[in-house]
Amino acid sequence: MKMGSMNQFKDQSLSFTKKLLPYVIYSLLPIALLRLYFNPLPFLPSTETELPHSNSITITSHSSSSSPSAEKVRTLETHCDYFNGKWIRDKRGPLYNGTTCGTIKEGQNCISHGRPDMGYLYWRWKPSECHLPRFEPETFLQLLQNKHLAFVGDSMARNQLESLLCMLATASTPNLVYRNGEDNKFRRWHFPSHNVSVSVYWSPFLVEGIEKSNTGPNHNKLFLDHVDEKWAKDLDQMDMIVLSIGHWFLHPAVYFESGSALGCHYCPGLNHTEIGFYDVLRKALRTTLNSIIERRGRKGSGIDVIVTTFSPAHFEGEWDKAGACPKTKPYRNGEKEVEGMDADMRKTEIEEVEAAKTNAIAKGFKWSRLEALDVTKLALLRPDGHPGPYMHPFPFANGVQERVQNDCVHWCLPGPVDTWNEIFLQKIKKWKHQPRSEE
Incomplete structure (x- = not known):
């Protein structure tokens, strides 16, 4: 061709x-x-940047008195180490905001105080071994129906309590039925829809203590062998307790045991031996847990106890010398490790929970459940979640000030502390299908 x-x-x-x-x-x-x-x-694309995975088992149970259509299927998580994990982005955001929940302490209401960045609201904790579900307020109320839940401890206990109330309020409105004390340190709410009571008791040492004041000595006094009766007197009314202490043990204090002075922490000028605060924290927690076991362990109704572990602060610089927490993102996994004082506080609390379990079993008390709510690492990785300067309303409305006080201890609401209660709910779910007699 x-x-x-x-x-x-x-x-x-x-x-x-x-x-x-x-x-x-x-x-x-x-x-x-x-x-x-x-x-x-x-x-x-999904609403999450990483898909969760779960180690779970499915249990199918049949009731002899029900038809096959009434078969119940429930999925239970196997053991999950919530301590290990990482923060990943979550486009869903929180269940509530600072303008729709009326129980947030002003200093933690970062949105209403003008915090301009909102990125800190869009993260969720992803444990390495399992999936942590989003908080289910209706489920929580159902599991606590006809019961009284008490948060006992310092301002971190109050922070966690207010987070829980805000999330529960998205399903049912709580009524404030009792308040007392300076700054309303003793309060109780009632959810009529499920007959659930939720209380907060101010007790920064859990044991008997005399707090320092502006007019008295500049140190606290702790009586390590006596539980604080301001909350313990109501033990018979409680079905579940969440304990949270730590930060107040860093303050100057004199310690007493068996009627005599044991020593002190940072008490120059006083004729006492410096003994630090780690052993004191241990003694206070041991007195508290043993008192709960002794008073409620013999009763068939029982009581459930959660100890929320130490939540680290994030001051860059000294807290009382213009220290701040300016970060706006979490630390990446591996960028920050639990060490030093944070590790020691956490270790002490977890060890005392395990010791209390052993003590209860040795005494034949089968009617109390104790568990640690281990939040130390997930809290450590969130330097962006504190109020910082927004503990005050619009701190820069008149320009940048030479000195602005920062709160780098407590948590914005909504914020990372909501995760504490997500884990709390998972523990309650596990207990629901694990009778005390099986422990």
């Missing part, structure tokens, strides 16, 4: 292909759309 003829043939073929191609595309397009409709692509 001549060269000219070959070129002419190619031109004709190309022309034919160009005319045919649109028809081929139009005929394939409906098929592709149908394929996508019935089988969506696996890489379509």
Whole structure:
């Protein structure tokens, strides 16, 4: 074939292909759309940046008095170490905001105080071994129906309590039925929908203590062998207790035991031996847990006890010398480790929970459950979650000030502390299907 003829043939073929191609595309397009409709692509974007995984078991139970249609299927998480994990982005955001919940202490209401960045609200904790579900307020109320839950301890106990109230309020409105003490340090709410009572008791040492004042000595006094009766006198009314202490043990204090001075922490000028605060924290927690076991362990109704572990502060610089917490993102996994005082406080609290369990078993008390709510690491990785300067309303309304007080201890609400209660709910769920007699 001549060269000219070959070129002419190619031109004709190309022309034919160009005319045919649109028809081929139009005929394939409906098929592709149908394929996508019935089988969506696996890489379509999700509200989460990483998909959760779970180690779980499914238990199917049949009731002899019910029909097959009444079969109940429940899924229980296997043991989950909530301590290990990382913070990942979550586009869903919190269940509530600072303008719709009326129980937030002003100093933690970062949104209403004008905090401009909102990125700290869009993270969730992803444990390494399992999936931590989003908080379910209705489920929580159902599990606590007809019961009294008490938060006992320092301002971190109050911080966790107010987080819980705000999340529960998205399902049922609580009524404030009791308040007393300076700054309303003793309060109780009632959820009529489920007959659930939730209280907070101010007791920064759990044991008997005399707090320092502006007019008296500049140190606290602790009586390590006596539980604080301001909350313990109501033990018979409580079904579940959440204990939270730690930060107040860092303050100057003199310690007493068996009627005599044991020593002190940072008490220059006083004739006492410096003994630090780690052993004192241990003694206070031991007195508290043993008192609960002794008073309630013999009773068939029992009591459940949660100890929330130490929540680290994030001051960059000295807290009383213009220290601040300016970070706006969590630490990456591995960027910060639990060490030093934070590790020692956590270790002491977890060890005392385990010791109390052993003590209860040794004494034959089967009607109390104790567990640690281990939040130390997940709290350590959230330097962005504190009120910082927004503990005060609009602190920069008149420009940048030379000195602005920062709160780098407590947590914004909503904020990372909501995760404490997500884990709390999972522990209650586990207890629901684990009778005390099986422990």
